[in-house]
Amino acid sequence: MKIELNQNKVYFNSGKEKREIHPFWLRERVNGEKFLDKGTQQRLFDPTFLNNDISIDKANINEKYLEIDFNDGVNSKLDIDKIAVEFASEDTVIKSIPKLKWDSSLENIKNFEYKENFFETKEMYDLLLSFYKYGFIIIKNIPTSENFIVKFANSIGSVRRTNFGEYFNVISKPDPNDLAYTSLSLAPHTDNPYRNPVPCIQLLHCIESNVSGGLSTLVDGFTVTEELKKNYFDLYKILTEVKVKFKFIDKDVVLESWAPLIELNEDKSFKQVRFSPRLDYVPILEKDKLDLYYKARKKLSEMYNSDKYRIEFKLFNKDLMMMDNHRLLHGRTSYETKEGNRFLQGCYIDYDSTEGKLRHLKRKFNL
Numbered sequence: 619m620k621i622e623l624n625q626n627k628v629y630f631n632s633g634k635e636k637r638e639i640h641p642f643w644l645r646e647r648v649n650g651e652k653f654l655d656k657g658t659q660q661r662l663f664d665p666t667f668l669n670n671d672i673s674i675d676k677a678n679i680n681e682k683y684l685e686i687d688f689n690d691g692v693n694s695k696l697d698i699d700k701i702a703v704e705f706a707s708e709d710t711v712i713k714s715i716p717k718l719k720w721d722s723s724l725e726n727i728k729n730f731e732y733k734e735n736f737f738e739t740k741e742m743y744d745l746l747l748s749f750y751k752y753g754f755i756i757i758k759n760i761p762t763s764e765n766f767i768v769k770f771a772n773s774i775g776s777v778r779r780t781n782f783g784e785y786f787n788v789i790s791k792p793d794p795n796d797l798a799y800t801s802l803s804l805a806p807h808t809d810n811p812y813r814n815p816v817p818c819i820q821l822l823h824c825i826e827s828n829v830s831g832g833l834s835t836l837v838d839g840f841t842v843t844e845e846l847k848k849n850y851f852d853l854y855k856i857l858t859e860v861k862v863k864f865k866f867i868d869k870d871v872v873l874e875s876w877a878p879l880i881e882l883n884e885d886k887s888f889k890q891v892r893f894s895p896r897l898d899y900v901p902i903l904e905k906d907k908l909d910l911y912y913k914a915r916k917k918l919s920e921m922y923n924s925d926k927y928r929i930e931f932k933l934f935n936k937d938l939m940m941m942d943n944h945r946l947l948h949g950r951t952s953y954e955t956k957e958g959n960r961f962l963q964g965c966y967i968d969y970d971s972t973e974g975k976l977r978h979l980k981r982k983f984n985l
């Protein structure tokens with residue numbers, strides 16, 4: 619990648635193609651204390667107020683800087699490395715982390731250990747990297763007093779509050795007085811598909827678990843849907859196309875969202891899965907189309923519920939699991955309440971929290 623100059627025109631040469639850089643694009647990026655706030659790196663001028671006919675009167679280039687006199691009297695030295703970074707047309711930090719597909723054969727999950735000043739350490743950076751690769755991570759030894767989970771969430775970014783509050787308690791008692799406190803198994807699902815937007819990341823913190831069952835289960839929705847695409851393309855396709863209604867009703871709120879079970883990016887790559895078959899309502903489509911849809915949902919459900927893709931593990935006291943609710947499905951195995959208590963606390967954060975922290979730590983440690 620090279621920046622080149624020829625008769626007051628600036629070019630970007632990638633080795634494969636040479637393209638002229640628009641003078642206005644460069645003018646928008648002028649720096650110096652008159653034009654750019656040192657601390658925030660935000661512009662002190664509004665480029666939409668400039669004339670569109672910006673051109674270059676004079677330019678010089680060396681290894682580090684491109685110095686330009688623009689026709690509106692402004693002179694600026696632009697950092698060539700900074701310009702080069704901008705030639706990527708999409709996120710270069712998060713999207714460059716490869717998603718690693720996994721199934722039940724996944725072994726040696728690396729655990730992280732909580733310690734003082736954890737959120738500003740290189741280990742936190744490694745943790746976030748691992749989170750983006752696998753869609754989940756487990757951290758040991760997280761304090762359990764005073765709803766520490768909220769403090770934890772707010773130390774990465776900001777807790778995503780919902781109508782359930784800042785956090786929720788998943789409590790079981792030997793003598794349950796509410797269905798929420800049952801000890802039944804929970805099939806793999808994603809949380810809150812009826813919200814818009816769906817909470818991105820769920821944190822689950824084990825405060826106390828004295829039961830032998832109640833294992834946490836995880837399934838990689840990315841692995842499963844890529845497999846479905848490979849082997850049953852027509853089933854995959856309809857699940858990416860049909861938008862179904864997810865609905866949740868409570869005393870003072872009615873939450874609804876229309877979305878496909880498998881959502882893709884513009885380039886048809888994986889974006890998000892939603893799966894909560896107790897809450898989804900497919901619209902009345904033609905009978906043939908519904909035939910295919912039901913066949914597809916059943917196949918997807920069989921795969922999500924298959925031993926082939928599921929990992930099971932016990933969350934011990936003080937363990938905190940952080941999982942990608944747009945990528946992974948989670949559940950639990952049943953357990954015996956007479957054995958003792960099982961008490962977990964949960965909350966949500968969104969991608970801006972993890973992405974913001976990851977970019978900050980990358981900058982801080984020069985990685």
Ligand SMILES: [Fe+2]
Nearest residue numbers: 807808809948
């Ligand atoms: Fe859940």
